[in-house]
Amino acid sequence: MGRLVNISIIRLIALCCLLGYSSYGQVGNNNLGHFKGDIPKEKISITVNDSIIIAGGELYYKLYCMVDGNKGLSNFSKVAYVELIGDNNVVLFTHKHRLEKGITYGDFFVPPTVKTGNYKLVAYTKWMKNNPDNSFFKQDINIINPFISEKNVTINADSLQTSQIEIAKTNKQVSAKTEDGINILSDLSTYKNRSKATITINNVLGESNYGNYAISIRKVSSIEAVRKNGSKRTVSKNEPLDSIKFIPEVRGEIISGKVVSKQDGTFVSNKIVALSIPGSNYVYKNVKTDLSGRFYFNVYENYDDNKAIIQVIGDNKERYSIVLDDITFKYNNELEFKNLTLNPNIKDWLIQQSIYDQIENAYHDFKQDSLIIKKPNHLFYGNPTAKYKLDDYTRFPTLRETFVEIIKEAAIREDKDSYKFKVYNYNERTVGFPSFEPLVLFDGVLIQNGNDIIDYDVNKIDEISIVMGIYFYGPSIYNGIIDIKSKKGDFRYKDSKGGMLNFNLSALKSSKKYYMPNYNNNSLGKLDRIPDYRVQLLWLPEMFLNSDKKTVDFYTSDVEGTYEILLDGFTLKGNHVVSKQYIEVNNN
Secondary structure, three states: OOOOOOHHHHHHHHHHHHHHOOOOOOOOHHHHHOOHHHOOOEEEEEEEOOOEEEOOOEEEEEEEEEEOOOOOEOOOOOEEEEEEEEHHHEEEEEEEEEOEOOEEEEEEEOOOOOOOEEEEEEEEOOHHHHOOOOOOEEEEEEEEOOOOOOOOOEOOHHHOOOOOEEEEEOOOOOOOEEOOOEEEEEOOOEEOOOOEEEEEEEEOOHHHHOEEEEEEEEEOOOEEEEEOOOOOOOOOOOOOOOOOOOOOOOOOEEEEEEEEEOOOOOEOOOOEEEEEEOOOOOEEEEEEOOOOOEEEEEEOOOOOOOEEEEEEOOOOHHHEEEEEOOOOOOOOOOOOOOOEEEOHHHHHHHHHHHHHHHHHHHOHHHOOOEEOOOOOOOOOOOOOOEEEEHHHOOOOOOHHHHHHHOOOOEEEEEEOOEEEEEEOOOOOOOOOOOOOOOEEEEOOEEOOOHHHOOOOOHHHEEEEEEEEEEEEEOOEEEEEEEEEEEOOOOOOOOOOOOOEEEEEOOOOOOOEEOOOOOHHHOOOOOOOOOOOOOOEEEEEEEEEEOOOEEEEEEEOOOOOEEEEEEEEEEEOOOOEEEEEEEEEEOOO
């Protein structure tokens, strides 16, 4: 039994090793074709707190990346992309998330500059983009902006025949409870303002309902978005793909492109290129281009900077240019935006809700969410041989003097009209690898010419670390490492040099713990003078249910009315579970 291994599992493990090998992080698309049948297709499902958002309000969402077909959460892709798009390809946001066992969540504050209209919430993994039948998730999000008058938004009940979505006040009835193997019980049916409430998640089916869920407690809105008949846009599907065009991000984000000869435009193979994502918590990697001149960087580390640099390493680098792959998702005609009609009967609701949002935003500084701090990256070279905190020493006016007087394991040598760095061997009588230069980094930025930093203000440098000995990193061999860090972690090249590309790189979104007041811990009365007009009493995007019962506490606000408690998520086997309950908030 232990010796029998499915061949598809072997192939999948081999692929993951190829993609995850940190030294190169690349594999050709032709090789990927052999694995296409062994890698599961993925699909995405998203839960939102509401599909009608007023400018000044917030959209919360939770994303589930599932294995298509046999269900279950996917542990394959490690990065997911979420976008909110309007007609004419107006992109309100593009969020990039790290997937933890197929799950992530995020939010978006809708600014008052966003126009009223029908938008699409879109989500995908890069691996999904290879699937012509299910390449992305989409959902309608309707935004109302009471501060901007739009000519293309109808506010007229007589035009309903030509509109495709009407937002109108309705007399919908809320059901007391819906069950899907999970009952939601509240300790009271009616609560006073600013009081503590406790709900119990009662799991009737036991282990079969163990899974990951989101809980949203939000005031029941008296308006709805109702679809009307109208002309339909022709939707064109992507053509089936004969080969894989998008590499799955099985370990982290993939940054890819080509090295091109400036002389004849040909792609250049076997050139070493380096990626730097600068900062105090920098990322540095180097790889070699393949026979097609392509390179792939596999970035699984955390980073905060939105600037990145790719450099060609070696002599004559000015002869080459770097071209990144276009990773913009092309939706073609698959997004159908509806005409939007606002029924005049929503006026009172719209005014009241807008007032609530404006008051809440005015006190935003007192009600901020808490960011969950990312773990700092481990230095790729481990512990240095020596580290010099320059404030612990007498400061010298130049970098060269600093190396002469303080740094014992390295030096700066003047070579004709340039400066070169050197790291000493453990035993200077040992020749070792005399032809190899040290790797020099400044806030994670590769320094290939000492002249670029020789005049840098030494008072801005925080520390210098030295790694002695021969160091193999990716396809490169270095005679030691010199790692210089500034106090602010802000060293950048002001201008692009030959064989260098500066580009913007959006960081992965940080997880949050969403704000909730604690009126039971208000002995000093700090919260008494702060208005509380929340209609979203709780957004709990991560609730892992692994028992028959679980309790959740929250606090009501000053807004009276009926509130919906919505539990939405997926079991470990991939079954979708939805359960609802309703409570009242009033002081009568």
